Amino acid sequence: MALSETKKRTAGRSFLFKLTESVATQGISFVVGIVLARLLSPEDYTILGLLLIFGNVARVFVQSGLNTALIQKLDVDETDLSSVFYLSLGISGACYALLYFTASLIAGYFAVPQFAGLLRVYALILFPGAFNSVQQAVIARRMAFRKLMKASIVATVLSGVVGIGMAYGGCGVWALVAQQLTTQVAVCVILLFVVDWRPKLLFSWQKVKSLFSFGWKLLLSSLIETIYNELRPLVIGKRYPEGELGFYKRGNQFPELLMNSVDGSIQSVMLPVFSAEQENRVRLKAIMRRTVMVSSFLVFPMMAGLALVARPMVSLLLTDKWLPCVPFIWICCADYAFYPVHTSNLQAINAMGRSDVFLRLEIIKKLYGVAILAVSVFCFHSVYAIAASSVVSTLIGTFVNASPNKKLLGYSYLEQVVDLLPSLGMTAVMGVAVWAVGRLPLGNLPMLLLQTAVGAGVYAGLSLLFKPEAYRNLVDMIKTLRGKTGEVTNG
Numbered sequence: 001m002a003l004s005e006t007k008k009r010t011a012g013r014s015f016l017f018k019l020t021e022s023v024a025t026q027g028i029s030f031v032v033g034i035v036l037a038r039l040l041s042p043e044d045y046t047i048l049g050l051l052l053i054f055g056n057v058a059r060v061f062v063q064s065g066l067n068t069a070l071i072q073k074l075d076v077d078e079t080d081l082s083s084v085f086y087l088s089l090g091i092s093g094a095c096y097a098l099l100y101f102t103a104s105l106i107a108g109y110f111a112v113p114q115f116a117g118l119l120r121v122y123a124l125i126l127f128p129g130a131f132n133s134v135q136q137a138v139i140a141r142r143m144a145f146r147k148l149m150k151a152s153i154v155a156t157v158l159s160g161v162v163g164i165g166m167a168y169g170g171c172g173v174w175a176l177v178a179q180q181l182t183t184q185v186a187v188c189v190i191l192l193f194v195v196d197w198r199p200k201l202l203f204s205w206q207k208v209k210s211l212f213s214f215g216w217k218l219l220l221s222s223l224i225e226t227i228y229n230e231l232r233p234l235v236i237g238k239r240y241p242e243g244e245l246g247f248y249k250r251g252n253q254f255p256e257l258l259m260n261s262v263d264g265s266i267q268s269v270m271l272p273v274f275s276a277e278q279e280n281r282v283r284l285k286a287i288m289r290r291t292v293m294v295s296s297f298l299v300f301p302m303m304a305g306l307a308l309v310a311r312p313m314v315s316l317l318l319t320d321k322w323l324p325c326v327p328f329i330w331i332c333c334a335d336y337a338f339y340p341v342h343t344s345n346l347q348a349i350n351a352m353g354r355s356d357v358f359l360r361l362e363i364i365k366k367l368y369g370v371a372i373l374a375v376s377v378f379c380f381h382s383v384y385a386i387a388a389s390s391v392v393s394t395l396i397g398t399f400v401n402a403s404p405n406k407k408l409l410g411y412s413y414l415e416q417v418v419d420l421l422p423s424l425g426m427t428a429v430m431g432v433a434v435w436a437v438g439r440l441p442l443g444n445l446p447m448l449l450l451q452t453a454v455g456a457g458v459y460a461g462l463s464l465l466f467k468p469e470a471y472r473n474l475v476d477m478i479k480t481l482r483g484k485t486g487e488v489t490n491g
Helices: 005-039 042-063 066-072 078-110 115-142 145-168 173-194 205-239 244-276 281-318 320-336 339-351 355-380 383-408 413-437 444-466 469-481
Strands: none
Touching: 005 145, 005 173, 005 244, 005 281, 042 066, 042 078, 042 115, 042 173, 042 205, 042 244, 066 078, 066 115, 066 205, 078 115, 078 205, 115 145, 115 173, 145 173, 205 244, 205 355, 205 383, 244 281, 244 320, 244 339, 244 383, 281 320, 281 339, 281 413, 281 444, 281 469, 320 383, 339 355, 339 383, 355 383, 383 413, 413 444, 413 469
């Protein structure tokens, strides 16, 4: 069953704007990150990594699953939006107070004296985040991602200027804190001008309870997910020498940047698209298959290529002082490669309003994930084993996430594997070619350029030769964006 041309075009344009936003902001962040990495030390990034642990956990409470509930709900009014805003603002204040008064204790635990002052300033990020969360829900419901694109790009540029300027001025880790704060504040201010929604003097506990009946399961799921994701940085930051966490975070940053640019864009657009089709399971399955195929078609070669060019890239861009992060890049690339199928299954479950299933999956995954992490900590005594435990958990989690959709959508394990195989096969061939080029006795710059060119050329050539369904879907999406007719492959 094909989507209407109007829906196809709306979804396609939304994806384009979201992808442009992600690519632009991630690209700018990439350049800024290179400059900052050259100016700052791995120890500075270790402190930032610790700050992010507490900031990320607090942001889960601020959003409380209500952001997703606003997107998923079919009918949302001003009372819904304003009630969520005021509740989020109140939770921001409570979380900030807790972090403020416990900052000294946390600093003592990690034996980093300046951490208390840094945390008290960094935690201010929660207040603009409360406003941004509701505004972004409004944008998602309206599929108005062009406005978010503009805000994000301007905010990223501005925060980059602030961060680099302070780093040049010798401010150390404060430059990274200022960069983070500037991003959120700038987005908040810009969205005030580009989005016509403002909080009204409206509040309804009944509306909050209705949204929270869906959102509390997402809150608990997000809390479990966030705490679990921060366990590795927490263990590394506590057990290993200062700077090791900085290498881990830097190694994670490169693949995360690519993954967020493509898969993150697709998933941001797909939740409202999935939600709009939640009553039509046949159509929802067709959209989900297309999403899995297209995102994997893009993400697989990116992750493989990045892993293979990691060493010359790090040496060239960040200098040799950051080479210890290369093994972490390899590990994180393997971890992120299967995120498209992982997140697509979860988005479909959310769109169908099955937050109960979502929560159950999160509990199951984190129980065995913590067990795998514990084995890596106590049996292998290696920071690389701790990082690699995430790959094992993600691979198992991919099948766990897919399990409910066998029943809910009739999308079996075998179908999902078959949808991934063409992209995986072409990526393997590309990887062999890039690896072979890497054996040549070349300097960092010519090696990086040659490997990138060979990888892109081989993958593009294979795509044109075999024209897998993912490739055809992507071409069709591009044609739709250009106003041309073309049938969408429904698989």
